[in-house]
Amino acid sequence: MTSGFTILGLMVHRFRRAYLIFAAMLVVFVGLGQLPQSWIPEWAAGLLCLPFALGLLLTVFGFVNVEADISSNASAYSPWLLRLPVKTRELAIWPILAASIWGFVAWIIFAKGYLIPRGVQAPIVWPGFSLAALALSFQAIMWRPVRYGNVRLVVALVVGTAVSLFGLVSSLYKVSESLITLISALAIVVGAAAAWWSVAIARTTPVGGAIEPISIARKHVQYRPFRSPFMAQVWLEWRRQGRLLPILTTFGLLALSLPLAFNRSLDPVYVNSFFKVNLWVESAYYYIPWVPLVFATIIGMGAHKSDMRAENGSFNLFYATKPLNSNSMVRAKLMSIAIGVAITALITVGVLLGWLLIPCIAPSGKTVSYLSLLTQRFGRDEWIGITFYAALIICWCWRNEMVGAFTDYLPSRHYVSGYAFLIPFNGSIVLAVLSIPGFWSGDIGVIRMEIASGSLFLIKLVASVFSAREYVRLRPTGLADIRRILVWWLGIVLLVQGLNTWIIAQFSGNVTEIPLYMKQPICLFLTCLIVPITRPIYALSAIEKGRHRV
Amino acid sequence: MAETILEIKNLVRSFGAKRALDNINLSLEKGTVLGLVGQNGAGKTTLIKHILGLLRAESGSVRVFGMDPVADPPGVLSKIGYLSEEGDLPLWMKVDELIRYSAAFYPGWDSKYAEELQKQFGLSSGAKLGSLSKGQRARAGLLIALAFRPELLLLDEPSSGLDPVVRKDILSAVIRTIADEGRTVLFSSHLLTEVEQVSDRVVMIQDGKIVIDDELATIKQEYCQVSLRFKSPQTVPPSISGGLHWQGDGRNWTALWSGDTDQLLASLSALDGELVSKRGVSLDEIFVAYAGGEKS
């Protein structure tokens, strides 16, 4: 028993702070649950679930070793723990138990302490089981040495999505709760067995932890050389991070589209008259753009291959000694992000347009496309709003990835983990403040908005200038880059301010019916989005300090 | 007059309270092989990092090819082929991707030569760097350091932890570099036999200071190991200044002696001793003598 705790302790040692923070967060949630209903609107309450979800995901990562890389073919179980003179069952059973209990208990606390008091009719048992199964499946996938790391990545995405969404989708299709609970419980058993099996295989795999991929003798292809050092660096950043977004989005959208193939039954939906539509289309269509956004947020929190930082705060020598200016490195990273977002946008728009072709049955009995239902539903204002919404999401994706770019150059992993936690917290606080009912409406709401916007800009300007001064002190020739960034930022700020002013002007006075997308909080939200765009200045500063240490 | 590749003047560098480099003056001419030796923590890697621009000089100046490596990274680094102890190669990259990526940065990249080296080192194109052995990874790092025929080949403990075959590959690369007109090598190593084999000049750093900076042949001729015998047993090492690393007991003592033995003979006669023999020393022995800490 004590050896079990020792093994567990050694495994999660690196993440021990994360567990403490997550536990503290659960306590906060329970506290929030006790607040009166009127204090937090449903919308904000729902959004606050995001930190819970992300926190849970991060803590699930705790059962792998420090160098774990999901796309490598080595086992992610800590190699030296594998070599301990203990039975395999010791190494397997304790993390399996811990993960299942962790998932289950976390859910119960969250559901009973936060969701139910808030009025959400959340089931208690099966989501806990699902979470446990998710943690176990993650363990099973990460601990097993594989031949091809990319296969592991795909399997993780598919299995992860399936386990997470299984309960939700089943309840949507009105499967009985007891059946869902039973299947989730079975999933735990299967997951535990798979995780155990993975540990057993990892133990018998030779040191290095990897199975040799079958090497197919490749014909020696003469590759086209890169046009310039900058293009080579863009390729590097693409491989490290840039291509993650399009790849993940593709899989995510495929997963989202999967139920379309299975359920063909059509339910009646009232849009001026009764149409018959596939229920999944109705529920999921509006969430399609959120798929790339969620992934972009996660990537922006610091997901990439092979660190640019070495252990002691300095730069990885391979990257630091490349004959390339530091500002070109930052530009290359930003360009690979932009290319990734552009491709993702095309994919997402493609899927959006594709779903429009899904057949439904019009009141007249004819088979029409989903598009005709939507044309019934939306007027001119709504279409403008939808376009605005789509453009916003794309820019938001780019912005989420780009503002996190500087974390790649930070000297310590702790800063990066701290940043990763800060994002969901920050986001939920902002969204909660924005949705305080009545606070932002009316003329006084406009004044409040202007003050809030102004203060945010000012704070950001001051922070950027401070960082820029330090950077220019270290590299006087970098002043031109700083100027360029600040000019672009001010340009975007002015554009958005102009947009906001136009929006307010359109709807000031005694207009009662304001489209959702035009409300003041949206304007303020836009402000919050664009204010951090000066983060590349931090990136430049961080590289200067890391690559040429003082 | 050979061109000066490297010019370091009055370089000082501290890490907290500790002085890692204390007033270093060093210059390196084109066409030389400089062997940098010293104990762990003496300052070798710190010095090399200054040359690469990875550390800013606290005071003093570092000029490589006449340029400041911190102010102009591409200008300096595009002429330096660097092989570090750790390698730090991205493990997810394949060998051909590594070659293609590195080739973009160096104008003088010779793809035929790179292909030749790849074949010679036995690196298969499709292999991920993470799946290669440590020695093979070192060879991959050596390949991209050599393929553009750098003006300066900079090696930081390249042989550490590697088998003799890879070490020979590295040394051969050093020789080939220097045999090509106009190229220079600076390497730091603990394997002093290797340093002796290929260096023209040897610089020994101890506690952040340069204690030896001379041609290897001169060093070998200057230092010798002397064997002394005294009439009466000595309980403590004889107080003869100029000798390093006194060892022995009673009547027989040995020490490392630098320079003329005339002075030694004079001191000996005063102490009633005689010079039994003297022989040449290896760099290892000089190193151990300096590092031993007993200086007189």
Next chain:
Amino acid sequence: MAMRLYISPSDGVPIYLQIVQQIRRLVASGELSPGEELPSIRVLAESLVVNPNTIARAYRELEQAGIVSSSRGLGTFVAEFSQSTSRSERRAVLAEKAQALVLEAHQMGVPLSELNEIVTEACNALRAINPEENHG
């Protein structure tokens, strides 16, 4: 030819001097005949894994001593020399060995007369094995 050279880097003797001594020995013993070409500096450096400057210095010394001669562009060759030079070369090599032998005997406290006896014994032993050759 590089196979016949053995370099010990950590020896007290500088490498260039080792090369000089060994080539002199090879020439004196006849293993390297007059007019034979020595490997180029680069080739020898690469095969011995020794700095070319060291080889160059060795070749310079040998040239100064008259053992080899080099012509730009053609290479380095063992010099054609007269019998007397060869003889003085051989004498020099043996004299060096004799010095070492004498010093060692002195250190051991063996008198010169006994040393002489030891040398004569060795010569007789050799004569016994090879009676035909003239050992003078």
